[in-house]
Amino acid sequence: MQFSVYQESHIGGRKVNQDRMGYSFTRDALLLVLADGMGGHLRGEVAATIALQTISTMFQQQATPYVKKPERFLELACMAAHHEIHRYSAANNLPDTPRTTVVVCLVQHNTAIWAHVGDSRLYWLRSGHVLARTRDHSHVESLIARGVVPPSARATHPDRNKLYNCLGAGVVPRIEISGRASLLPGDQLLLCSDGLWSMLPDEDMARRLTTQTVVRAVPDLVSTALAKAGAGSDNVTALAIMWQGGGVTDGIASVTAPDMSTVISTEALPEDLHSTTIHGGAPDKAPADAAAEPAPEVDAFNDDEIERAIAEIRGAIEKSSQILK
Numbered sequence: 001m002q003f004s005v006y007q008e009s010h011i012g013g014r015k016v017n018q019d020r021m022g023y024s025f026t027r028d029a030l031l032l033v034l035a036d037g038m039g040g041h042l043r044g045e046v047a048a049t050i051a052l053q054t055i056s057t058m059f060q061q062q063a064t065p066y067v068k069k070p071e072r073f074l075e076l077a078c079m080a081a082h083h084e085i086h087r088y089s090a091a092n093n094l095p096d097t098p099r100t101t102v103v104v105c106l107v108q109h110n111t112a113i114w115a116h117v118g119d120s121r122l123y124w125l126r127s128g129h130v131l132a133r134t135r136d137h138s139h140v141e142s143l144i145a146r147g148v149v150p151p152s153a154r155a156t157h158p159d160r161n162k163l164y165n166c167l168g169a170g171v172v173p174r175i176e177i178s179g180r181a182s183l184l185p186g187d188q189l190l191l192c193s194d195g196l197w198s199m200l201p202d203e204d205m206a207r208r209l210t211t212q213t214v215v216r217a218v219p220d221l222v223s224t225a226l227a228k229a230g231a232g233s234d235n236v237t238a239l240a241i242m243w244q245g246g247g248v249t250d251g252i253a254s255v256t257a258p259d260m261s262t263v264i265s266t267e268a269l270p271e272d273l274h275s276t277t278i279h280g281g282a283p284d285k286a287p288a289d290a291a292a293e294p295a296p297e298v299d300a301f302n303d304d305e306i307e308r309a310i311a312e313i314r315g316a317i318e319k320s321s322q323i324l325k
Contacts, residue, residue: 001107002244002265003030006218007277010226012195012233014039018100019193019237020048022278024056026065027269028246029108031056033278034191034239036120038099038166047098047168050088051081055104056278065271066108071177074104074115078167078175085168099168103134103191110246112181112189117173118166121197123190124181128210130202132181137165137174161194183243188214192221195234199225214240 011017018037023030035051037044055077059067067073081102089097101118114122119136135141139162143149149157165174188209197205200221208224209217218238225236246267 001028001030001110001246001267002263003107003241004214004244004263005239005241006214007237007239008218008222009235009237010222010233012226012229012235013231014233014235016045017235018045018048019195019235020045020052021191021237021239022052022056022276023239023241024059024063024274024276024278025264025266026063026274027266027271028066029059029063029106030241031059031063032105032107032189032191032239032241033102034120034193034237035100035102035167036118036193036195036235036237038101038163038168042094042096043098044100046088047085047100048102050084050098051078051100051102051167052278054081054084055102056276059106060274060276063108063274065269067106070106070108070113074106074113074177075175078102078104078115078117078173082167082173089168097168097170099166101163101166101193105189105191107183107189107241107243110183110243112178112183114178115175117175118163119194121190121192121194122178123188123192123202123205125188125190125206125209126184126186128206130206132178133202134176134178136163137176138163183245185243185245187243188240189243190238190240192239193235193237195229195236196221196225196238198234199228199236209240214242 005023007021009017009019009021018039021034023032033052033055035048037048058077058080062073085098101120103114103116103120103122105112105114105122112124116122116134117137119138122134123130124132139159140153140157144151144153167173190209205221208220212220218240221238222236226233
């Protein structure tokens with residue numbers, strides 16, 4: 001398979017970047033993940049980190065070289081992340097459990113399947129049109145679905161930021177799984193946090209992604225959202241790929257630059273090789289035309305603390321893995 005990919009995250013006007021993003025791939029499967037830690041709860045950035053680490057670990061165990069039961073995998077991976085967040089909270093005697101939204105996409109055999117919890121979004125685009133996008137698990141979205149308020153209320157309703165579904169809450173999350181989407185060369189998948197989509201209409205995002213490569217479109221989207229939000233901007237994060245299909249070239253051709261842009265072909269990868277950009281922290285890149293200089297990020301947790309929380313993940317995942325086989 002071959003795809004181009006670009007990811008970028010900006011702290012905006014906040015003291016901490018609580019967004020996390022990353023991708024992992026094998027010869028035959030690609031995993032895209034984005035999480036947005038909830039700022040109204042303690043250590044949302046930790047919840048987002050644990051979610052990415054847990055889901056990535058399960059992918060590395062199950063993609064051999066592709067995931068046999070993708071829908072079941074997405075459900076179990078998100079649920080495992082939810083349980084690991086609670087495990088972290090209990091181990092550290094936190095007064096409140098960290099919480100996060102998450103959107104996960106699995107691409108294999110020219111087919112994409114995604115899952116989400118909360119209001120981090122995925123867009124599937126083709127030729128400038130949005131073929132599908134996730135529906136936010138928010139109070140205002142439920143009002144729109146019932147016809148109580150019009151769709152235009154998404155941008156102005158006072159309850160637009162109130163979520164009824166997330167990882168880490170006291171109730172079991174509702175993990176929404178998409179149908180299977182057949183990708184064509186040139187299709188694009190965009191994962192983003194609400195700091196991005198709340199500032200830009202869907203049509204504007206589709207236009208920018210269609211008229212530019214993902215390497216140029218993602219920084220353009222991020223900087224535009226930052227400029228529109230001004231000094232009080234939320235964290236803004238986006239991860240996008242352009243799908244180019246399977247069996248395209250005669251080997252792995254990966255070109256990675258400091259701007260985190262990559263073109264990847266996996267045709268000749270060994271079946272047991274995994275590659276990932278998912279790490280403990282969040283990159284914080286300031287686009288050249290951002291509205292303001294980013295505030296310094298405060299490290300609300302350290303790597304040792306995260307590693308201790310994640311140390312037990314593999315054992316728990318081993319048990320979950322048996323269900324998938």
